Amino acid sequence: MKILEERIEKEGKIYPGNIVKVGTFLNHQLDTTLLMQMGEEIARLYDGEGVNKILTVESSGIAIAVFAGYKMGVPVVFAKKGETKNIRGDVYSTEIESFTHKRTYNVIVSKEVMGPDDKVLIVDDFLANGKALEGLMDIVKQAGAELAGCAIAIEKGFQGAGDRLRNKGVRVESLALIDEMTDDSVKFRR
Amino acid sequence: MKILEERIEKEGKIYPGNIVKVGTFLNHQLDTTLLMQMGEEIARLYDGEGVNKILTVESSGIAIAVFAGYKMGVPVVFAKKGETKNIRGDVYSTEIESFTHKRTYNVIVSKEVMGPDDKVLIVDDFLANGKALEGLMDIVKQAGAELAGCAIAIEKGFQGAGDRLRNKGVRVESLALIDEMTDDSVKFRR
Numbered sequence: 001m002k003i004l005e006e007r008i009e010k011e012g013k014i015y016p017g018n019i020v021k022v023g024t025f026l027n028h029q030l031d032t033t034l035l036m037q038m039g040e041e042i043a044r045l046y047d048g049e050g051v052n053k054i055l056t057v058e059s060s061g062i063a064i065a066v067f068a069g070y071k072m073g074v075p076v077v078f079a080k081k082g083e084t085k086n087i088r089g090d091v092y093s094t095e096i097e098s099f100t101h102k103r104t105y106n107v108i109v110s111k112e113v114m115g116p117d118d119k120v121l122i123v124d125d126f127l128a129n130g131k132a133l134e135g136l137m138d139i140v141k142q143a144g145a146e147l148a149g150c151a152i153a154i155e156k157g158f159q160g161a162g163d164r165l166r167n168k169g170v171r172v173e174s175l176a177l178i179d180e181m182t183d184d185s186v187k188f189r190r
Numbered sequence: 191m192k193i194l195e196e197r198i199e200k201e202g203k204i205y206p207g208n209i210v211k212v213g214t215f216l217n218h219q220l221d222t223t224l225l226m227q228m229g230e231e232i233a234r235l236y237d238g239e240g241v242n243k244i245l246t247v248e249s250s251g252i253a254i255a256v257f258a259g260y261k262m263g264v265p266v267v268f269a270k271k272g273e274t275k276n277i278r279g280d281v282y283s284t285e286i287e288s289f290t291h292k293r294t295y296n297v298i299v300s301k302e303v304m305g306p307d308d309k310v311l312i313v314d315d316f317l318a319n320g321k322a323l324e325g326l327m328d329i330v331k332q333a334g335a336e337l338a339g340c341a342i343a344i345e346k347g348f349q350g351a352g353d354r355l356r357n358k359g360v361r362v363e364s365l366a367l368i369d370e371m372t373d374d375s376v377k378f379r380r
Contacts, residue, residue: 059248
């Protein structure tokens with residue numbers, strides 16, 4: 001997605017450890033106009049696939065997910081990290097290891113909001129080592145729901161997780177796919 | 191806001207400790223159509239006030255904030271809880287005690303995304319003891335920015351924090367304001 005690639009080139013900052021910081025428009029400050037365009041693009045990519053629910057994980061996937069959900073006319077469920085007093089009763093739960101934060105989170109989804117009748121699109125802001133997607137796919141499986149695929153804002157293609165999932169037959173659509181990263185530049189897959 | 195009050199009456203669940211659970215439409219599963227209507231209402235309430243930025247705190251304020259931001263044509267900044275490797279350099283920081291989770295979080299906003307030129311609207315999902323709003327107002331003050339006011343999805347009026355802020359001259363708009371809560375019902379302020 002050209003406008004997203006241009007924003008990454010213009011405002012993204014690269015830090016050691018293959019971290020791309022996009023905090024001025026995507027995951028700290030949120031450019032709501034750009035995010036709506038990203039939501040529209042995700043809706044276009046998955047049009048006609050029968051998606052009736054979007055699944056993401058807090059926090060930075062939520063904004064993209066809700067714009068996609070709005071354009072698709074479906075609700076969004078965000079998996080919660082750790083325990084919370086406001087989710088009672090039965091939950092699906094799984095572990096996700098964060099690439100950025102180098103720690104493992106327990107994430108949960110209430111059984112009340114996902115089940116066998118759902119066809120689920122997973123949405124997230126970054127695809128790095130794939131652990132978040134794998135965790136969310138595990139939740140979809142536990143719910144007995146069907147997975148339509150995944151939609152990602154920025155995939156770090158050089159880490160290989162996206163292509164590993166594609167090779168397993170999972171549909172993974174990334175709005176910007178970075179194939180190479182140096183200390184001061186990124187190269188997108190065409 | 192009538193449609194929000196009706197959803198709370200229909201789907202909200204009351205738990206001991208004055209907790210209203212709205213996880214089927216507002217803070218675990220998100221009804222994206224309802225949230226866009228709430229964003230429109232917030233935009234209407236603050237129309238003409240010169241707001242150029244919205245501030246919220248992760249995670250459950252994000253969805254409402256981004257729809258309001260989209261309708262107002264302004265970006266959203268979400269304060270992050272705890273330290274994160276993707277926010278470097280200078281930050282504004284404050285402490286927020288969570289009513290629901292009975293713990294205190296350090297929250298931060300990068301100096302890169304807020305400053306003296308900003309006129310800020312604070313948006314959040316719940317107003318209970320007011321600690322989140324006070325923390326976010328402290329961030330706005332640290333940034334040297336101007337506060338336009340606050341917009342809340344659900345205010346628990348009987349806890350008094352909203353009226354205390356109003357009495358201090360802060361504009362606080364709540365889309366649903368609960369004045370009384372029993373074990374099985376809520377009464378809204380008209």
